[in-house]
Amino acid sequence: MSLLEVDRIDAYYGQSHILRDLSLEIEDGEVCALLGRNGAGKTTTLRCVAGATPPDVRSGEIRFDGDEVVGRETEDVSISGIGLVPEERRIFPNLTVEENLHLAEVSRNSSNLIGRNLSQVSETRPLREIYDAFPRLDDRQNQMAGTLSGGEQQMLAIARALRQNPRLLMLDEPYEGLAPQIIEDVEDAIRRISEEGTTVLLVEQNAAAAIKIAERCYIVDQGEIVYEGPSEELRADEETRQRYLGV
């Protein structure tokens, strides 16, 4: 059984039909990329997996570790082991770095967990490990997150998701707007996360960037999966890249 199975879903924003019969599977421990142009439906796919609404999933199933995701509250999906580093990062600018990272811990308070139908809730990842992995955040523990540089904010968004100790980490265009040097840092961070055993789903527009760290790629176009294969194969397949990604 794959860790994540998206099985023929159709998703809508109001009347607009965005994802069409979309399926994908992520194996435990792999780094997988979901590629596609602007507006192809990448973020929408991640939102469906995260249990966020909208979009509205009208048919199909999404199973994480065998459990159905569709219809559950997004906080329940998250705490069952899916971490998201969203597009635009969405760190809390009015909180310090430390406070941003503390929220995962708050989610484990019994006042938050009690009365919710949750099977297994993992421990959070120790703060020390997080700061060791992101020394720049360590130096800025008490700085307001809104005053961090773009790169630091992206690190914080990743660190915040990791603090939840997810089994599946989903990153939505994590290189967006970053300088080449910082992109390398983010790549290193993702590699390390993967080596420690976390499964990674990376959303990208840029095939070259994704191929560098992913073992397998999907391409989504106009809400449909149009390609699936090992990264090596996509690297060689210029026609497919040209057709669906315009590169």
Next chain:
Amino acid sequence: MVLETAIEILLNGLQQGAIFALLGIGLSVILGTMDFLNLAHGALYLIGGYAGMYFIRETSLSAGYLNSIGVDAIGLGLGFAAAMILVPVFGFIVGLLMERYVAEPFYDRPETDQLLVTFGLALIVQEVIKGMLGGNTFQPTAPTTLFGINVGGPVMLPIIGNYPQWRLYLVGIALFVIGLTYLVIEKTDFGLVVQAGTHDSEMVRMLGIRINRSYSLVFAMGAALAAFAGLIGVSFQTVSPQIGTERALIPAFLVLVVGGAGSVIGAIFGGFVLGITVAGMTVLASQWAQIVLYAVAAGVLLFRPEGLFGSKGVVE
């Protein structure tokens, strides 16, 4: 002479400001976290005022339904100290019920629906009170002793001379409650969730936190503070069915505009700025007092639509 007036304005402003701040905190945090503008917030002040009166003393009735069926006086006569506990507890419970049965069903509805239902509720509360107790204006009751301490009578202050002692105590009590609220928001996990939620509640949920639970608590806390403000009001201002709108909802809304949605510090700051403004204008040109309040709010809105401490626009 000038100094004397200035000090008097400052003291009156602190009293008024404390009430505005207590009211503003709830309205602002509820708007910030739930995107819910509660026009019934003033009704909680009204409820707090009448509940306070009921707990503190026996009040004789001369109009209204209760009077017409032969009730001459109501009230438990428990005194002010008991009311200081009972009124916020009562407000808290009313807030929980209000969140559950009035606010929650409207979270996902358009803003106009939210405004209509909460404004409707405010009118109902006002009219029910008027119907039961009559539209009379009741006189304030300041306590003379509180927890064994003498708080009544005048106190001799430098420069301005005799001043009602209770007025100083009430500022102290209000500041204590405001400070406590500030600590809860700044120093507890609950406060952290609320602060994060004012910015991006979906992201808070995506970290595994069931934010709805904090919503009920925020609402109830805001209601308890508004009711407490009503109790403080009873101790030095008259009580009538209109105070919910005139003395509570409108000022609280202006505090929100000045301080910004979702900011406790903004509400405290805005509350005192407007309180001192009103006190000053009342002395200098009382017919302009209300207008100047609106002018201050309009000025802030013009130059900083998100309020002085807010992160997103109040009026979108």
